[in-house]
Amino acid sequence: MAYQGKSALVTGGGSGMGALAAQQFAAAGAQVAILDVNEAGLKETAAGNPNIHPYVVDITDFAAVEAAVAEFESAHGPLDRVYNCAAIMPFGKLLEQDPAVTNKLMSINYGGLVCVARATVPGMVARGCGEFASFASMSGIIPSLMMGGYNASKAAVATYTEVLWHENRDSGVKFVCVCPPAVATPLLNQGKETTWPKLMQQSEGSELTPDVVLAAVDADLEKGNFWCTVTREAKIGFYMRRWMPNAVWNNIHKVEGF
Numbered sequence: 001m002a003y004q005g006k007s008a009l010v011t012g013g014g015s016g017m018g019a020l021a022a023q024q025f026a027a028a029g030a031q032v033a034i035l036d037v038n039e040a041g042l043k044e045t046a047a048g049n050p051n052i053h054p055y056v057v058d059i060t061d062f063a064a065v066e067a068a069v070a071e072f073e074s075a076h077g078p079l080d081r082v083y084n085c086a087a088i089m090p091f092g093k094l095l096e097q098d099p100a101v102t103n104k105l106m107s108i109n110y111g112g113l114v115c116v117a118r119a120t121v122p123g124m125v126a127r128g129c130g131e132f133a134s135f136a137s138m139s140g141i142i143p144s145l146m147m148g149g150y151n152a153s154k155a156a157v158a159t160y161t162e163v164l165w166h167e168n169r170d171s172g173v174k175f176v177c178v179c180p181p182a183v184a185t186p187l188l189n190q191g192k193e194t195t196w197p198k199l200m201q202q203s204e205g206s207e208l209t210p211d212v213v214l215a216a217v218d219a220d221l222e223k224g225n226f227w228c229t230v231t232r233e234a235k236i237g238f239y240m241r242r243w244m245p246n247a248v249w250n251n252i253h254k255v256e257g258f
């Protein structure tokens with residue numbers, strides 16, 4: 001990817017896929033803004049890389065997101081690419097999870113996307129170009145037991161992004177909705193520290209690596225594909241959920257044992 005002279009913004013840039021995406025964009029020659037609440041993670045991502053510009057920003061704070069975008073764009077030019085990666089992932093049965101936690105999932109994972117999209121996409125649409133990657137999850141496509149709060153937030157991310165794409169499909173801006181299965185990043189620890197469904201236990205050891213996901217996002221942006229499922233198995237799951245939802249649920253109940 002040649003990215004000399006381009007500008008990118010990555011939320012969740014202090015960890016996992018956001019951190020790697022920022023480093024890849026910077027290595028390819030872009031100036032990159034990274035937004036995160038994790039100040040130590042931001043410093044680590046930016047260490048030794050003058051092309052990476054950290055902003056300690058909570059993406060649910062629209063004014064703070066707008067201010068960071070304005071400051072970065074005035075210094076480095078209009079954004080060419082935006083990756084919204086920031087998210088949280090506590091698990092739990094819906095009737096056992098603190099409602100404040102279930103609502104926080106929606107506020108950060110979905111509400112944060114709304115703030116980032118509203119602060120960045122209008123400029124791209126006005127310029128008639130740009131690339132916007134929204135990190136949903138296969139969990140936003142296939143709901144499961146003990147992940148309901150996360151599932152709901154990621155389904156909202158997928159739906160919002162799909163409508164955003166269709167409302168702006170003639171704008172020249174490319175949109176991609178990223179829906180990978182499990183990826184080996186620190187995010188998984190939040191699930192493990194709360195409730196760890198057997199389905200997630202089954203995928204332990206076969207998680208994707210962040211570089212594989214980012215390469216798939218790049219390829220789908222290049223091809224103009226909206227859905228990025230990353231793997232063939234996830235793509236099959238995507239269609240199974242649509243065509244045979246009961247079969248998918250039966251399997252989930254069988255695996256979890258209730």
Ligand SMILES: NC(=O)c1ccc[n+]([C@@H]2O[C@H](COP(=O)([O-])OP(=O)(O)OC[C@H]3O[C@@H](n4cnc5c(N)ncnc54)[C@H](O)[C@@H]3O)[C@@H](O)[C@H]2O)c1
Pocket residue numbers: 011012013014015016017018035036037038041057058059060084085086087088108112135136137138179180181182183184185186187188
């Ligand atoms: N890891 C997986 O298994 C997996 C699978 C599918 C989709 N995803 C999605 O991919 C994206 C990236 O995930 P990851 O695995 O790299 O996660 P990660 O936990 O490694 O990184 C997420 C970052 O988001 C930041 N963040 C959380 N709340 C924030 C807020 N309010 N404002 C700003 N930053 C905030 C965290 O501090 C963290 O640095 C997420 O949207 C996640 O839901 C992850």
